Amino acid sequence: MTETALGHDAESPKLREAYTAMTRTRQMYGGIVLIVFVAMMTSGFMLADSRNAGGFWGGILNIFIFPGEVVSEAAEKVALLPALMVKFFPSLIETVNIAAASTLVGALAAIVLSLLSTRGLARFPRLIPLFRRLMDISRAVPEIVVALVLIFVLGGGPVPAMIAIAFHTTGALGKLFSEVNENASLKPIEGLASVGASWTQRMLLGVVPQVAPNWLSYALLRFEINIRASAILGFVGSGGIGYDLKNAFSWGQGRYDEVAAIFILLFLTIVFFDQLSSHYRNKLVGKS
Amino acid sequence: MTAIADIPALSRQKDAATALLARKRLVAFAAPVVILAYFVYLFFAFDIPDLLERARMDNAAVLVADSYSHKTHITHDNRTGGLSIAIEGENKGTYPEGMTPDFVTLTGESTARVVLTAGENAEIDGPTLRYTVPGYGTVTATVEGREILLETPDGAVPDWISAGSSRVTISGKGGRASVTRARTEVFRYSFGWELFWFTLDSPFYGKLPTELLRLALSGDRVVADKSNLAAIVHDVWNNAMWRHKDVLWAIFETVLMAFLGTMGAAIVALPLAFLAARNFTPVAAARFGVRRLFDFVRGVDGLIWTIILSRAFGPGPLTGSLAILLTDTGSFGKMFSEALENVDNKQIEGIASTGAKPLQRYRFGVIPQITPVLLSQVLYYLESNTRSATIIGAITGGGIGLLLTQAIITQKDWEEVAYYIILIIAMVMVMDWFSGWLRRRLIAGDESGR
Structure with a gap:
């Protein structure tokens, strides 16, 4: 009992380190995915905006004209x-x-x-x-x-x-x-x-x-x-x-x-x- | 032994079972009868007899033939003189001086022999056309002043020739020809999509793939200021006949509309869904308001949103994206709020017991529980919206939907229509595969403890 507990104790800093490292990589991946996603959304939106006949900011003000x-x-x-x-x-x-x-x-x-x-x-x-x-x-x-x-x-x-x-x-x-x-x-x-x-x-x-x-x-x-x-x-x-x-x-x-x-x-x-x-x-x- | 009828409880059960069986039998017979009756009603409501009369099967034949073959026009201009050979009769498909396809032999300034299929051949001699059909003889049509004279071997006009005073059309098995005062023209059908890679003005036209590969690898430049590979890519990319550049842009625009619309809707719908969920918003009025908003946005439907938005933003991919975004905000909001109402409170309590603030509770207690539902719905919609974006593009004018409607409205570029259809189907299938792959990856990843 004591041995296993001791062994556990000896291992635990390593375990903790591995765990934090894993969490950190996960967070990093999550962050990268988020950044890529945000970049795709904004650039996609700007691209769509530039290829549209009327721009977004011009159009958003007119949006109620026709329904009106x-x-x-x-x-x-x-x-x-x-x-x-x-x-x-x-x-x-x-x-x-x-x-x-x-x-x-x-x-x-x-x-x-x-x-x-x-x-x-x-x-x-x-x-x-x-x-x-x-x-x-x-x-x-x-x-x-x-x-x-x-x-x-x-x-x-x-x-x-x-x-x-x-x-x-x-x-x-x-x-x-x-x-x-x-x-x-x-x-x-x-x-x-x-x-x-x-x-x-x-x-x-x-x-x-x-x-x-x-x-x-x-x-x-x-x-x-x-x-x-x-x-x-x-x-x-x-x-x-x-x-x-x-x-x-x-x-x-x-x-x-x-x-x-x-x-x-x-x-x-x-x-x-x-x-x-x-x-x-x-x-x-x-x-x- | 007691008879079953003697035991009241059992007898009641037996009656119920008999009644149930009788009802089921009735349904089994009634359902097909009702369906049949509905089809009979539709037969008259949709006016099928009239439709069959109006159906243009000749159009269908042209459509099918044109979708896998192309025709070459050999034309003599009867007003200004001069002979021209052009694929599909288009300017950008015109053969340059001194270049002819192998079935045309130029025999003079304004004379040409055309070998058609099925053993037929035609000869253009200025305004005169001689069309030879094996086993029948030679039909001659010529322009005489303001009249067009037709001469057939036996003097009668067969039904594959339509003769009028201003136009004679010959529809043979191996080709077609027409003579009008303006031009004498022979059409020859050939298999395949001609000029798909290179147009006639490209130095690479007519080269075999192996030759192209050798050219691409060799240092001798065909076009002065470009490497061969760059020149090949440039010529394919800027092909004026098939417009690969525009078509790929259009496909990209359609996918962009679907992507922006779906993701935008998910981003807008998520916070609103919290407002619509019973366990997160105790204020009944707010819940009711947000839910009716979802219902309204969904009920108005993509079609009406598209019309309204195209008035404000004009044609283009942005309009399509916003239309998808608006419609799907309603659908997502409804689904997300249902998912939120089903979350397990224990996990949130557990997070709360560690002293987490509300935002952290949502982030670590709620979001991980609904991500699988959320992701699978969003990815499913991404695929389905690629199809919607095609239709919306046809209405607002953007993406591959626009190209498709334009090609169909001209009613002659059926090989382009076939090309677009293949591209659209491929696009949807790729999106379907991609969203399925992503779904499996992400959701499996989630279960393994992320």
């Missing part, structure tokens, strides 16, 4: 706003439809792809890397790329946006779904296999009941994201409320009441579907 114009014009014509909102409501429905359809199509494709690319569940285990790469690529494609190309072929309208968002959704959800699938128990599948169920039957009856709540919850989150995406794509050229916003916007002053009406509609829609989806997501994940 919109608000003051909307306030003047406040009686017209409800009528305008009714006028733009069909476009809003289209935007929500684009989001819903693309989430649905994307989720269905993601289900198939994720089942095909999960170890233990895959129909063709050798092709797992292929399906994974497919998901990676479709996840990496920004919606605007597909949308712009499809607008050239199909003309404007909701379908190019729908396909574009569905394409990205497939990859994004596919990755999340396959993570969920990996946690599914294999026992029901083995049971089904032992009674001679086909692959489709094993998946439908063995896997889907286990993972459906989590799938649904991710799909709802995607739906929320896709509403925003479909509004943005409308602005770039496909249908929906984004397109109306762009038109109202390009009319310039005098039509800002329309801009205000669309802003309000869009804001309310996004908040509404945010709340709805987070409510159901909590319910789904709480239940499972």
Whole structure:
């Protein structure tokens, strides 16, 4: 006892030294990382500032001019706003439809792809890397790329946006779904296999009941994201409320009441579907 | 033996189980029916029949063909005379005097023979065009005063020739040709992205990689005042056709927008998140205010922020960064405050028991607990914002998004569009890989006791 205690005592200054040295290097590394980060942020900001048409300090003073114009014009014509909102409501429905359809199509494709690319569940285990790469690529494609190309072929309208968002959704959800699938128990599948169920039957009856709540919850989150995406794509050229916003916007002053009406509609829609989806997501994940 | 129905408790359970099964069966049948009904509704709401009618499949064919091949224009100017050969008909792709691609033979001042693919060939003789198709014969089109005369072997006009009084277009299998009063033109498609490395005015054009390597290593200078390697790099970098310099700058701008926006949002959101967390801010009113601020910023959405900010700051990467920053401040604030509400109080108490001041308590008791959540969210958003920055760039005008929309609007540079698309996908995948790598490194580092 005494020996070990003594030995400990003899070692402790060395230990302490090593410990302080380690702490010091850590602090140094932390400091270096912090300095590099701050340098990157400031230089990046200055670079962005210099490559921008209007500078930051000039712009920050003007930041309330445009919202001010919109608000003051909307306030003047406040009686017209409800009528305008009714006028733009069909476009809003289209935007929500684009989001819903693309989430649905994307989720269905993601289900198939994720089942095909999960170890233990895959129909063709050798092709797992292929399906994974497919998901990676479709996840990496920004919606605007597909949308712009499809607008050239199909003309404007909701379908190019729908396909574009569905394409990205497939990859994004596919990755999340396959993570969920990996946690599914294999026992029901083995049971089904032992009674001679086909692959489709094993998946439908063995896997889907286990993972459906989590799938649904991710799909709802995607739906929320896709509403925003479909509004943005409308602005770039496909249908929906984004397109109306762009038109109202390009009319310039005098039509800002329309801009205000669309802003309000869009804001309310996004908040509404945010709340709805987070409510159901909590319910789904709480239940499972 | 007692029947199950005799025991009231069990019978109730059995009823409940039957009801549950019936409900599940109903859902299993109803869900596909509802989805199908929704698709039928969409079929009419999105007006698919009309869309199919409007779809321009010829556009799709041009797009696909152009994305992996290029066309060379051999043009005779019928007003001023003179023959020119240009890749994609662009000024910067024009062959200099005395230089021709191997499928064109100049036979005189204003005459040329062009060997097309699929056994076809064309001959330009001043304003006259002779287009020979094997098994069919030679089509001749010529400009006569204000008219364009077309002569076919059998006198009839086949459907691959469109003939009008002011324009004749021949779309063969191996090339295309058109005759108007202004010019007689032959288009020949060739595989690949021509001039990708060097334009025609570069001394390195048409050299094989091995030759280039030898040139780079040799001391004999091709361009007088530069070493060969510097000249090669300079010519590629300043390629006027593909604009590598501008494209790489644009990619960099897009990544910069994502980086500044995401990191800026995290920096702004962290202190605000403390104000929104129940265990750090006892004042309910302040909490409520900050939370509604987060909701508002998130609800207004990137699109509207982009429009508002581009009014104030004009097009460019700064506008995009600030739009991302504003939107994500809301998302980060919400997530960070949730993470803060879940921190373990024991660690903070432990730090406090050593006599730490409030700031030290936050630094050593709270921050280490939330860093993994914080970092993984921030890095995940960094990747996703690279995609958003592409879209925002298309709206405000900055980065690769702008180049992409410009290239698509001109509707002819599809090989450039293909190039940009490949670059964008590569950029997002690299960012995805990088953020994943950093996340694994940093969070693993955290668990080992930092």
